[in-house]
Amino acid sequence: MARKSLIQREKKRQKLEQKYHLIRRSSKKELSNVPPLSDKRDEIYGKLQSLPRNSAPTRLRRRCFSTGRSRANYRDFGLSGYILREMVHACLLPGATRSSW
Template sequence: MAKKSLIQREKKRQKLEQKYHLIRRSSKKEIRKVTSLSEKLEIQRKLQLPPRNSARTRLHRRCFLTGRSRANYRDFGLSGHILREMVHACLLPGATRSSW
């Protein structure tokens, strides 16, 4: 189980990303349209004003049950070891069991 503080931090990042999403997207569109270097630098400074944690690249997928940030499967939203336990318990239909 992940620390509750890490899970809360991730939720806070998601809220910030939703809040500043439109601002970031519009300024990135402006950068693509502008041709002069000085205007691009000015828009780039605007992009640096929102908090760092509002960037989409800072977000991580976490396991639905444990909150683990690594080895997540997008289809299920679970981490690898939880997924394996659920398959062995026959809770996921259509998944094949493997043991070694």
């Protein structure tokens, strides 16, 4: 189980990302329409840099739905590897087959 502080920090980042999503997207769209080496371009870059760092989508990290583990996550299920394996062995995931050799 991940520390609760890390999970809360990730939730805070998700809220910030949702809050500033439209501002970031509109600024980037506006930036693509401005010719290079323009003063307007510098203003837009300044606007983007003034946004909080934790509002950037690249700072988000996928976490396991049940344990909060940040590594070995499967996008299809939203679970970490060992939880996924336990659920497959318990036949809780339909369509997933366990491998044995």
